Amino acid sequence: QIDDITLESLFFADDSILMADSVENAKHNLNILIEVSKKYGLNLNREKCKIIIYNDTENTKEIEGIKVEENVKYLGVTIDNKKDLFKTQREMIKKKAEKYANMTHGIICKSVNRILIGKTYWKCVILPSLLQNIGIIKFNQKEISKLQTIENGVYRKNTRRKR
Numbered sequence: 001q002i003d004d005i006t007l008e009s010l011f012f013a014d015d016s017i018l019m020a021d022s023v024e025n026a027k028h029n030l031n032i033l034i035e036v037s038k039k040y041g042l043n044l045n046r047e048k049c050k051i052i053i054y055n056d057t058e059n060t061k062e063i064e065g066i067k068v069e070e071n072v073k074y075l076g077v078t079i080d081n082k083k084d085l086f087k088t089q090r091e092m093i094k095k096k097a098e099k100y101a102n103m104t105h106g107i108i109c110k111s112v113n114r115i116l117i118g119k120t121y122w123k124c125v126i127l128p129s130l131l132q133n134i135g136i137i138k139f140n141q142k143e144i145s146k147l148q149t150i151e152n153g154v155y156r157k158n159t160r161r162k163r
Contacts, residue, residue: 008020009033030064050069052070056081086138094143100130
């Protein structure tokens, strides 16, 4: 809830997310979605649907036949059911950065103009894939420093400089 506005659902193309402050309200919102969908000839694919519950003290396994998970992926972002919702996503970004840093070195070592190719490849191919959806994820200073260290390592390899 923000000011006097309460969002209970978000939709983007064929993806949707329902939010509720209790299991009962989640069931209610889900039943409304099912009813409205049926009016338009649509059905929920319960195999693809997932539910996460924050601070679940009852250890709920399913709601209305939909499995409760510890995390879900929504529009490319992994959201956890813990206090730190984006921990898994941040860890994945760090692992991808390390992997891509090694791949970048393999690509640039074979090129004639390694500085231009390396910089262009990193900035135009790798960074956009790492930074997708990053605007909603909060990083602490240690995590930012680690990502910066990885990027600096790529630039050092581009220019063949030692530490």
